[in-house]
Amino acid sequence: MSQTDQAKSMPPVSVVVLAYENGDAIGECLKSLGAQDYPNLEIVVTLDKTSRDKTAEVVNDFLMSHPSSRLEECSGVGRSKARNIGWKDCDSQIIMFADGDDVFEPWYVSKAVDSLEKDSREGGVCLGGTALVQGNSRLERYHRAFGSTDLRVAQGPDEDPDWAWVYWRRCLETVGGFDEGLAQAEDKDLCTRVKGAGYKIGYVSGVHWFHRKPESFSSLLKKEYKGGRRRIVFEAKHRDYRSAVIGVVPLLYVIVCLASYFYLGPTGTVLLLAIGGIAYSTNAVLRRRFTSTSRGDALAFIPVVLATKLAQSIGAAHGIILLALSRGGLAHPDFGRI
Secondary structure (H helix, E strand, O other), X not given: OOHHHHHHHOOOEEEEEEEOOOOOOHHHHHHHHHOOOOOOEEEEEEEEOOOOOOHHHHHHHHHHHOOOEEEEEEOOOOHHHHHHHHHHOOOXXXXXXXXXXXXXXXXXXXXXXXXXXXXXXXXXXXXOOEEEOOOOOHHHHHHHOOOOHHHHHHOOOOOOOOOOOEEEHHHHHHHOOOOOOOOOOHHHHHHHHHHHOOOEEEEEOOOOEEEEOOOOHHXXXXXXXXXXXXXXXXXHHOOOHHHHHHHHHHHHHHHHHHHOHHHHHHHHHHHHHHHHHHHHHHHHHHHOOOOOOOHXXXXXXXXXXXXXXXXXXXXXXXXXXXXXXXHOOOOOOOOOOX
């Protein structure tokens, strides 16, 4: 069998890549996808035309040099709808979704297809990965300390992972693809619905992709704030009110501490804040999934842990307010982009 015939005998795969204001990162992502060793592959870039940076320029340069890739354009539709636009216009049996700030090893697609074909029960497959970290600053050590996704899966309550980025097309058609009202945890929501339809989610351990992390403290806080705000919609959909309440507890605690100033004075208020901060930091740093944290790093991470959790909590409170206003008919936020 010739190499061409062999490629045609393999199930076709379409990779749907989101392109929205990530011109500084998407070039490396597309390059890694263009270097995949899987022969029957097309790359579909869903370009949001509202991007204000150089994303479109980088994407067009890639498309010109890769004839097996093509463009889908959209305008301000949100990440979930952009993905749905991409995969619904593909004919491939297997669909892979890629964020523009990810970088993939050359064997990523091959390993995903191999896993799906080995087990007929699998509707989707998750491949292990880790953070894309190159320096050794405190923030970079913080990102690195979480380790790979192998640990996240091992600590999960179920045997299968709760997220995946490669699916049989028939599974996506069965559940309708991504929920276009979600802009956070949309991958977890899709995976939950695929499992609910009777499919298994496979997992390939190891490191097969790298996810770019915020490189500055301010960008990390901004990301955590947006994540907290957006996740409220996911928690409301799945009636996970406990997680929603827990999400706003850090902010409420700070408010209570500040309000106690009139009764406890500055010393008592600072002491109360310190007690809460130490208690949370001990739990977050020593009991979370940090894998290679020295005592020195554990102490250095405390300000980062507290600041990110507070930013996330403020975002969660904002999300609850927006959701309540929308359900009361007082506001109509676009939860696909919120």
